[in-house]
Amino acid sequence: MSYSKTIVLTNYDGETFVVDEVVAVEPQTIEHMIEDGCANTSIPLPNVTSKILSKVIEHCKKHVETPNSNEKAAKADLKSFDFDFVKADQGTLFDLILAMNYLNIKELLDLIYQTVADMIKGKTPEEEEEMRRVNAWVFSCFVGVTCLYFKSKKM
């Protein structure tokens, strides 16, 4: 892109982030907003906290800056960056998922889904249930059922 335009993002806490348009169009949601011409002043992102938003912007920047070449070093660098990126604690990861789901960044979404899948992988149902309970993850309903279920199973 020849011109450099900046986009202002306003988050949940009311803080504003000024980013290049090149970076800002990484999330599809924002891209669509810009396309629709709603981004003249600032883009409100009411359900993303500043911590997460800064993390997301960091990720987008990294991915934009890294040349889209087949260069091995660049790819490896990006991979290690991604690896460190998702090495957050589960609470952050959880927030990230929600933010990502809203912002719709495909690469990052894929990355996080895979991370969660890896966390689930290799666990026994009991462990998984435990994990879910402690982190209150993925818990949309039937708390009672699950607890009952495993209690009776251990009987």
Place this chain on the structure above:
Amino acid sequence: MLISRILNWNALIRSVRDQCFGYKMISENLVGEASLHQELEVLSVSKRLVRSLSQKIKRKNHEDEPNGISLRCPALYTRGGGCKVGATTGDEFGEIGCRRRSASSIEDGKGYKPVCGPEDTNVDCFSHGLKERFRRRSIRKAPEVEGVHVFLPDDIVEMCLVRLPLTSLMKARLVCKKWRFLTTTPRFMQMRRNRLYQSPWLFLFGAVKSGFCSHEIHAFDVSSNKWHTISSEVIKGRFMFSVVSIQENVYIVGGCSSLTNFGKLDRSSVKTHKGVLVFSPLTNLWHKVASMKHARSKPVLGVCEVNSDSLTIKTQHTRQDRRLVRTRINGISDVYEDPHRLSVRRQLRYPFDEPEVTLRPKNENPSGKDSRRFLIIAVGGVGSWDEPLDSCEVYDSSSNKWTEVQRLPVDFGVVCSTTFCNGLFYAYSESDNLAAYDIERGYWFRIQTTTLPPRVHEYYPTIISCENRLFMVSVSWCEGDGQIGRRNKAVRKLWELDLVYLNWEELSTHPDAPMDWNTTFVGDKNMIFGVEMFKIFGQVLDFLTMFDVSGGSKNWVHVSRNQVAHELDASSCATKMMAVLRL
């Protein structure tokens, strides 16, 4: 798992009963089944539910009567909001039908512990539970644990779960109903299939244990490097069958079983099968599909997926052709060496008078779930009278029918391998002939390759197709010109046929010495898997190797060594069959 659910059910019954006691609603008056039915139907509860409930109550009553307690609760289920039961109810009803049978057997065995504790019961009203059953996706309040108010939407959970390998997915299904529900929908399975989250599994058939054809199927999960054993009585006693994998099923075609010693690997008097069995590892279920026209053991199979709905299969059924060569020839002899050249004469007829049968799939697919159509070609094999066959038949999944197609070309030799590549079924014979069958036009034609890879003729080559490329694994001498010498050693080599210039090019050398005469190689997407099994120093060894055709490295990778075969007989080396599935 089942037991726990039953216990839940019992707990429910108990809690219902306790509630009734608590509400002082015990009535010793006899209120018949009829009134219960009526009241339930007023509430417009499904009849099945009514039945199962009343049966449950009846059984309970029956059980309790000796103790002098009779449960007669007229207003039990009629109080829409008043009757409190465990949160499990709504969901439990969904599967009550299948559980009812086993419930009775368990009931008297276990003591009923009160499962519904105060902290985790989620006491709920019955009608709500019912609503839950009919409208599962009702949105509940997200639970609040440790002050974190979190809630993940179903689609995100689904996207995470879809990335799990099969074994983890199966475990994840046990976590809760929600996950189970999310992961068993056809949409989910389709997504898993399309996004290539599946990993290869190798299924090893035809194991022989202490003289008997074992009912065990050994499955190897490549991603987690683990062997599993599946027991299936269906294929017990059958040997010399061929297997082929299609989507998530394995087709077991033909084979024979001993007539005198059932279950034994005894080739003195055998019945050769026409039947085709389908094994679906995901459900561990077997079913039958249409049988072949001719009984065959060890037929050579190829499979292809067809996209066009209007593909016609040219059949060849004239009267002369129907006649089988019913001569008793020893297993090894070649049909082409019969003095009267029956097969040749048959072959020389002009093919113009062949009737043509168009197999158009019906509009409504019988299976419904998988609309993909595929064809299996079964070539050659050994017939009921131990005669080598040169006939071919094609199975069409959309019509569930086998159709006889043109025989192999004259003087082609005994076919030893076939595969589907670029719209053609390729077949390779023991006498190094390559032919291809065009399904749309319905005939075989010879392919003359410019070069012929030198090979040791005792080992039969295998042709494999991966990513629309045609490969062959054959054994050749490393040095020299094919003469057995002191310094020569045999190696297994992978060749690729250039489909334009038709010459074989050497691609890679297999690291293992060729010990097994019957090594099986199967292609799957971009991988070639091979299993070698042989007896040496009184021990049966097995080696699983893998080759990535798309990768830059030209090396075979060992995926498993000596993990299954040690308890098998040496004859399993000859009877083994392998299929690769993406699960």
